[in-house]
Amino acid sequence: MTDIQKDPFLRVVSGGQTTSLQDKGRFGFQDKGVPPSGVLNQNAMKIVNKLVGNNIEEAVLEIFLSGPILEVNAKNALVSLIGSNSSSIEIINRNVKIRPGRSIKVFEKDIIKINSGNENLISLFSISGGFNVTKVLGSKSTNPSVIMGGFKGGFLEDNMNLPLNNNIHKYHESLIPKFKSHDQVKIFRVIIGPHVDKFSNDEINKFLSTSWKVTKDINRMGIKLTGNKINSIAGRDMLSDGNQIGSIQITLSGEPILLLPDRGTIGGYPKIATIISSDLELIPSLNIGQKIRFESINIDEAKKINIEFERKTNKILSSIIKI
Amino acid sequence: MxxxxxxxxxxxxxxxxxxxxxxxxxxxxxxxxxxxxxxxxxxxxxxxxxxxxxxxxxxxxxxxxxxxxxxxxxxxxxxxKKYPSSWEIPICYDEKYGLDLQFISDNCNLSIDEVIETHQKQIYQVSMMGFLPGLPFLTELDSKLKMPRRSNPRNLVPSGSVGIAINQSVIYPQNSPGGWNLVGRTPINIFDQRKKEAILLSIGDYISFKKIIREEFEDVYKKNKISPVRIKKINHND
Missing domain, CATH: 3.30.1360.40 (Gyrase A; domain 2)
Incomplete structure (x- = not known):
């Protein structure tokens, strides 16, 4: 118990582009207009937490594009990162660098630089004990567009202090899982709909046969794609309805926007297709300019894929070992 | 079937x-x-x-x-099922807050007083919530006030602003960009994320607006900074 220190925190030396605190999300309030937020890659969140000995649903830092530099103000802690193959945690003052998917012990006044690499949109960073933040509507997730949750409702800013929980976990020196990083799949499997009646078969086929490009218009609300124009018979007067994470809405100009966890709970554009839940985990591995395609499957196929995906995740979680 | x-x-x-x-x-x-x-x-x-x-x-x-x-x-x-809640929400229609009263008046061929009266006398129901956490879409606005959203949305609509467009009225739960035509503002916080019951209203609730003058608005607004004002529940079950 000598490791316990009063009010430990991480000082933000540099906030990076858009880093925020996220957990699995704020569910149960969408009927009142509260977007769920939370991480897209729920299973990666579980793994990165397990790597530092945390409860698998503890809140983590989501690094969207470039990463922050943090100064440790705690006696010690275990940290870990899940990101692309070129991402890393660098302890600048000790000239140490570790790959994603393993943990490392850090000490008082260590300077941690999170390199998100250039292949991934999103990486996740965990620290043993987790962040000491009050939950808002049951979640620590940040929604910067409505200034809610996390650290003052926003992204990490220079010189902010991120309060940590006293690290009472009895962690190991370092942990690694026995797995390779997932395949670089650029094909997203979708279920057509919900607004099947707003698109002709030709338009749906065009949507499925187009090679789409990820544009620079990216944030936690959505990702704009370019590559073709999809025509819909829905006009300006379409009644707004519920938005699902992973749905692809078609704007009036015919361009698709992939809806992410901070999107409004309802929207007035027709949604042509919805990415299946296990493929949401692939969204963080996208990057600007990348080509992606959509492949239509049915609900039964989606179920099988999800069961297999859960099985793999559980296998990784149970394989995490000391080194 | x-x-x-x-x-x-x-x-x-x-x-x-x-x-x-x-x-x-x-x-x-x-x-x-x-x-x-x-x-x-x-x-x-x-x-x-x-x-x-x-x-x-x-x-x-x-x-x-x-x-x-x-x-x-x-x-x-x-x-x-339980009868939905009814709320009386104070609103100040002073032109300091009802920034579009003149525009609505011109557009609908009504005097400003008539615009205010038409908006105020209606009993509304929360038919949908969204766009922002806790933002209620209130139906049904009197058709005399029917007009589209502003062609140039404002970058900042202050929290508590009450707006109208098409057949609905809304209350902005926080500062936000927005395109609704503003008729007034309430000093009440309908969304406070520090509270356990962060969001005041629910779908199905009834809302009526009680007109207050600018001095009352400012008084309530100041007090609201210290403790939230209890909103009178009304019963129009009769």
Whole structure:
């Protein structure tokens, strides 16, 4: 118990582009207009937490594009990162660098630089004990567009202090899982709909046969794609309805926007297709300019894929070992 | 035959559409699922056309969910359900807050006083919530005030602003960009994320507006900084 220190925190030396605190999300309030937020890659969140000995649903830092530099103000802690193959945690003052998917012990006044690499949109960073933040509507997730949750409702800013929980976990020196990083799949499997009646078969086929490009218009609300124009018979007067994470809405100009966890709970554009839940985990591995395609499957196929995906995740979680 | 149509939103969401013109179906299904929904329902997102049910397929299968909803005696249940809350919300129609009163007056061929009276005398119902956390869409606005949203949305609409467009009125729960035509402002916080009951209103609630003058607005507003003002519940069940 000598490791316990009063009010430990991480000082933000540099906030990076858009880093925020996220957990699995704020569910149960969408009927009142509260977007769920939370991480897209729920299973990666579980793994990165397990790597530092945390409860698998503890809140983590989501690094969207470039990463922050943090100064440790705690006696010690275990940290870990899940990101692309070129991402890393660098302890600048000790000239140490570790790959994603393993943990490392850090000490008082260590300077941690999170390199998100250039292949991934999103990486996740965990620290043993987790962040000491009050939950808002049951979640620590940040929604910067409505200034809610996390650290003052926003992204990490220079010189902010991120309060940590006293690290009472009895962690190991370092942990690694026995797995390779997932395949670089650029094909997203979708279920057509919900607004099947707003698109002709030709338009749906065009949507499925187009090679789409990820544009620079990216944030936690959505990702704009370019590559073709999809025509819909829905006009300006379409009644707004519920938005699902992973749905692809078609704007009036015919361009698709992939809806992410901070999107409004309802929207007035027709949604042509919805990415299946296990493929949401692939969204963080996208990057600007990348080509992606959509492949239509049915609900039964989606179920099988999800069961297999859960099985793999559980296998990784149970394989995490000391080194 | 089922009482609804449905469309999938991926493998974890399903939109339920009422069949025919059963307008209260969505609201009734919502309150029914809220109160005694099966395990595995994560979120319910009602809108004017359908109810999106987000579920966890590891807890409930799609088939079981559809079957469960098909078996619900929704209309019967509705008769037993609690009467929705009614709220009287103070509003100041001073032109300092009702920034578009003149514009609405010109557009609708009514005097400013008539615009205010027409907006104020109506009893509204919360028919949908969204766009921002806790933002209520109130129906039905008097057709005399029917006009489109502003062609140039404002970058900042202050929290508490009350706006109108098409057949609805809204209350902005926080500072936000917005395109509704502003008639006034309430000093009440309808959304306070520090509170456990962060969001005051629910779908189905009734709202009436009580006109207050600018001095009252400013007085309540100042006090509100210290402790929230209790809003008088009204009963128009009679």
């Amino acid at each position: 089922k009482k609804f149509d449905f469309q999938l939103a991926g493998d974890t969401g399903i939109h339920f559409y009422p069949k025919g013109s059963n307008k209260s179906y969505i609201e009734n299904l919502l309150s029914c699922l809220r109160e005694k929904g099966p395990k595995g329902i994560i979120d319910l997102i009602p809108s004017l056309s359908n109810l999106l049910v987000v579920f966890d397929p590891t807890n409930i299968t799609l088939e079981a969910l559809i079957q469960y909803i098909d078996k619900l005696e929704i209309d019967e249940y509705n008769n037993k």
